Amino acid sequence: MGRLAGKVALITGAGSGMGKEMALLFAREGAQVVCADRSGMQDSVAAAIGEAAVAVHADVALSADVQNMIKLAEQRFGRLDVLVNNAGFGGGMAPLHEQTEALYDDVQAVNLKGVFLGMKYGIEAMLRSGGGAIVNTASAAGLIGWKNHSVYGAAKAGVVQMTRSAALEYAQQNIRINAICPGMVWTGLVKASAIHATPPPDARPPFGVAMGRWGLATELAAAALFLASDEASYITGVALPVDGGYVAGH
Numbered sequence: 001m002g003r004l005a006g007k008v009a010l011i012t013g014a015g016s017g018m019g020k021e022m023a024l025l026f027a028r029e030g031a032q033v034v035c036a037d038r039s040g041m042q043d044s045v046a047a048a049i050g051e052a053a054v055a056v057h058a059d060v061a062l063s064a065d066v067q068n069m070i071k072l073a074e075q076r077f078g079r080l081d082v083l084v085n086n087a088g089f090g091g092g093m094a095p096l097h098e099q100t101e102a103l104y105d106d107v108q109a110v111n112l113k114g115v116f117l118g119m120k121y122g123i124e125a126m127l128r129s130g131g132g133a134i135v136n137t138a139s140a141a142g143l144i145g146w147k148n149h150s151v152y153g154a155a156k157a158g159v160v161q162m163t164r165s166a167a168l169e170y171a172q173q174n175i176r177i178n179a180i181c182p183g184m185v186w187t188g189l190v191k192a193s194a195i196h197a198t199p200p201p202d203a204r205p206p207f208g209v210a211m212g213r214w215g216l217a218t219e220l221a222a223a224a225l226f227l228a229s230d231e232a233s234y235i236t237g238v239a240l241p242v243d244g245g246y247v248a249g250h
């Protein structure tokens with residue numbers, strides 16, 4: 001029996017990086033998976049899984065898209081048990097006065113409002129079916145200060161606090177809400193940045209990661225699986241660093 005046998009899971013940002021690994025892992029663990037992304041790459045991820053998956057185009061910053069992806073989960077698979085609000089982007093690193101208002105709005109819309117919308121409509125679906133588990137992808141940058149990441153860090157700190165408060169609101173309605181806080185993980189988001197051009201194992205993370213290496217998307221998927229599964233049945237309101245000891249050392 002898989003750890004998500006019989007469950008219906010929806011993952012945003014499922015087209016690449018951590019979201020892709022979550023979709024593949026959750027399916028291997030028995031879940032039916034809705035793969036949501038705005039990139040188009042969700043189609044090949046769902047195709048690789050096969051009948052247990054469906055792809056949907058969704059921009060998590062748009063209410064209509066979020067409502068549509070939740071409705072698809074219910075229509076195709078009958079309900080929603082697990083929601084991973086994982087879609088996000090960094091927005092580039094720069095001192096605060098060099099960050100533009102347009103970029104600020106975009107970073108908050110995707111990283112923070114996107115999680116709000118996912119939870120708002122996902123929780124409605126879970127209340128309809130009697131419960132569920134939500135995992136939000138925050139960041140180590142939402143737990144500690146991170147130079148040149150003030151706008152992104154503010155959005156991710158918002159995700160952490162929204163996770164904690166919402167967890168209290170639904171704790172007695174059988175909905176658990178937790179966050180994972182990745183440190184430095186080798187994904188498209190990082191690879192796109194020229195300063196990190198050398199791939200692992202040669203590349204070293206630029207900051208003080210205690211384990212001295214990048215995290216892998218599969219390691220983040222494993223943490224999300226644990227929090228999404230019944231193994232975490234007494235865990236809610238947690239913001240779990242998955243960061244090779246980065247936050248512990250700061």
Ligand code: NAD
Nearest residue numbers: 013015016017018038039059060087088139185187188189
């Ligand atoms: P990634 O770029 O490989 O994957 C992110 C996915 O999200 C992409 O497929 C992208 O198309 C999708 N996406 C972005 N904006 C979207 C939107 N508005 N609607 C729908 N889909 C959207 O990056 P990743 O590293 O796997 O990122 C996953 C999450 O982890 C993000 O929330 C990111 O902020 C967070 N994170 C990453 C790191 C890291 O080191 N990689 C560290 C901390 C937090």
